[in-house]
Amino acid sequence: MRPSKHTSNTRENEVVSVFRFRLEPAKEQEQKLFHTFYLCRRLYNAALEERIKAYQVHGISVHYTDQQNRLPAWKREHPEYKQVHSQVLQDVLQRLDQAFVNFFEKRAKFPKFKNKFMFRSTTYPQARSTYFHENKVFLPKIGWVRMVAHLPFDPASVKMINVKFHDSKWYANLTCATEVGAPITEIQSAVGIDLGLLSLIATSDGDFFENPKWLQKSEKRLKRKQRQLSRKKKGSKNREKAKQKLQRQHDHVANQRKDHLHKVSRSLVDRYDLICMEDLQVKGMMKNHHLAKAIGNASWGKLTTYFEYKTKRVGKRLIKVPPHHTSPICSSGCGTLVKKSLSERTHKCPTCGLEIDRDVNAAINIVHRGLAILQQTG
Ligand SMILES: [Zn+2]
Structure with missing residues (x-):
């Protein structure tokens, strides 16, 4: 024992x-x-x-x-x-x-x-x-x-x-x-975070958290191994061996990814009293092929969970906001809807002239919504 x-x-x-x-x-x-x-x-x-x-x-x-x-x-x-x-x-x-x-x-x-x-x-x-x-x-x-x-x-x-x-x-x-959960601290700083298409996340303060290069590399290597495996004869000893090796590498990369998500969530919870993010039904979004890839890589669901318990533990807040139109609405407050295709990286508002990264624009809308919810619910 x-x-x-x-x-x-x-x-x-x-x-x-x-x-x-x-x-x-x-x-x-x-x-x-x-x-x-x-x-x-x-x-x-x-x-x-x-x-x-x-x-x-x-x-x-x-x-x-x-x-x-x-x-x-x-x-x-x-x-x-x-x-x-x-x-x-x-x-x-x-x-x-x-x-x-x-x-x-x-x-x-x-x-x-x-x-x-x-x-x-x-x-x-x-x-x-x-x-x-x-x-x-x-x-x-x-x-x-x-x-x-x-x-x-x-x-x-x-x-x-x-x-x-x-x-x-x-x-x-x-x-x-x-x-679990310390008493709620007074909110003096708030951040909105947006699931980026190219980077892992963008914040309303204009910060970007990338998937680290080494992680991208390990993921690429994993894909290559997967292709090699599919060429091996089914039921053969070699295939079985390769399969086990691949499983180990899978676990390793999954752990690296988790580590990184822990780091990102920790640094944001350290810095801000209130974290706002979109209430995304990840499954619903998976239907969109391009987005699915980004979400898969970013492990959005995991990140949400980490934010949830890390904020609770130290008495900070997480607010999930309705995700409608967070991307096209102009975050300056002018109220214009600026439609953008997925490839357009910049939000350019024809009404007020705001020019800003599209993901940061969304993150600002997200934090505004979060603060509005906070005011209603206290
Ligand atoms: Zn505007």
Whole structure:
């Protein structure tokens, strides 16, 4: 078992991650932990027995709340249970309850009595930020235990601590829930970005982000290899080999492309508080052959996703605007529609005389629309 970190999304704004860290309890603490396992296991088996008997003898079902309500009485009868944190005991009963749920929902067999090898973890379901100090974790009734936190984590985000003995080693699994998205920053700078035909994107401030030359080269090389492959005999060993090689190169270029898109999106999110882009249904646009190529190369969909989460993470904003006529409308505000063919690179307005790169003209219209939406929605 390797120390690991898993991440999954639950609620929209909440990310739950589990950090697994090694624990190094002192000898005495280790004995307390083993004794806790023993007491918890006894409670588990007694609670299971109670459920079975109640059903066999009286035909009634015992539920979690019934058993939880009897915990104080159980503790009075068995004073040694004062050595175990009450939440840990509640968790034991909850585990049993879950075992029954799994059985009734046909996901598991009927719950079994547990021997000492089957019961080697306890859970503290309500952790507090004060449970963590320097390289130690506080386990109620056990004490401050040394913990090797090899990854940074936020103590305030820890919701649950699970202590496990596995393969002669001790582990703490910390379940952390963090809100994604910082509070919204005040918007002091805004940018519109347009999907360029020649460059990757053009901004309303007149900046262009190109697909780097090396990326274009790798893509060309890939195409050449693809042609070579198609000439090889179907089903031959050589073809199979070439196919695998090509797949590896595909992955490599895809990663290079992603890297570049990360860089571009990061630099824009760093610079601006509000990013406006067209709400493009990429699939709809793919029908246009020329545009499809540009979109494919630019990986527009990916870029959109990156902008979405990067802005959210730092409390900035992304607004997607309706894409109609962002290209022909004159961005000076004169309101003229200047039709251009795809090959015309410059927007020349006959009414107000504005002369500007066609993609920058579109980007300016996009940021204007975004700011208008911002004003309406706040
Ligand atoms: Zn004009």
